[in-house]
Amino acid sequence: MNRTLNVVRMQLVNKATYIWVPLLILTGAFVLSLAVFALIPTDAVKVGGGTQAPLWYFLFVGVQALTFTFPFSQAMSVTRREFFFGTYLTAAITAAILSLVFLVGGLIELATNGWGMNGWFFYLDWVWAAGPAAALLFYFVIAMLFFAIGFWAATLYKRFGTFWLTATLVGIGAILIGLLWLVGLANAWAEVFTWFASIGATGFAIGAIALIAVLATASFIPLRRATP
Numbered sequence: 001m002n003r004t005l006n007v008v009r010m011q012l013v014n015k016a017t018y019i020w021v022p023l024l025i026l027t028g029a030f031v032l033s034l035a036v037f038a039l040i041p042t043d044a045v046k047v048g049g050g051t052q053a054p055l056w057y058f059l060f061v062g063v064q065a066l067t068f069t070f071p072f073s074q075a076m077s078v079t080r081r082e083f084f085f086g087t088y089l090t091a092a093i094t095a096a097i098l099s100l101v102f103l104v105g106g107l108i109e110l111a112t113n114g115w116g117m118n119g120w121f122f123y124l125d126w127v128w129a130a131g132p133a134a135a136l137l138f139y140f141v142i143a144m145l146f147f148a149i150g151f152w153a154a155t156l157y158k159r160f161g162t163f164w165l166t167a168t169l170v171g172i173g174a175i176l177i178g179l180l181w182l183v184g185l186a187n188a189w190a191e192v193f194t195w196f197a198s199i200g201a202t203g204f205a206i207g208a209i210a211l212i213a214v215l216a217t218a219s220f221i222p223l224r225r226a227t228p
Contacts, residue, residue, distance in 0.1 A: 004085050025054045059147070152216075
C-alpha cells in the first residue's frame, strides 16, 4: 500500500496536470459563461455548457498519466500493478476535488438564483434531479470515465503501437455507427431518448462505472507487458 501511495506522490509532483490546469480550465469557462449571461438582455433561463471543458481535459490527463510517468516508475522499480492502482487513485483524488467544486458551485447557484442572472453553469436540472449527492457522483464518475478512456488508449499505444491503436479506435467507431444505423433503421430514436431520460443522471453514472471497470481491465492486461 505504501508503494502505491508513493506512485500517487510521484504523479502529483506535476500538480499542474492533475489539479491546476483542470481548475484553470473550469475557471476560464465559468468566467466566460458569466460574461455571456450578463450580455443576454433577458430574464429567461440561461444555461452554459462550459462545465464539459475540464471533464474533457481528463481524457488528456489519462494519456499523460501513462506516457509521462510510466517509464520513470519502472526505473524506480515500481511494479506495474502498483503503478496502475496508484495512478487510478491519483485520478480519483483529483476527480473528487473537481466534483466538490461542481457541487459547491451548484449550491451557490441555487442560493443566488443563477448568480442573480438566472444563469446556470454548475447546476443542470437533469443532473441534480436526484439531489446533490447524485450530482456529486455523476461528475466524479464522468471525470473518471474520461480518464479511463485516455489511460486505456495510452496503454494500448504503449503495448501495441500506433497501428493497432488506430485500428481499434476505427473498429469501435464502426460499431457505434452501426448501432446508430440500426436505431435509425428501426425508427426507434424516440424510444432511445425516452430510455435515456428515464434512467437519469444516476442511471447514466452507474452505467459509466461499469464501463470504467471494463476500460480499467482492458488497460491493466496490456500494461503488464507494455514497453516503458
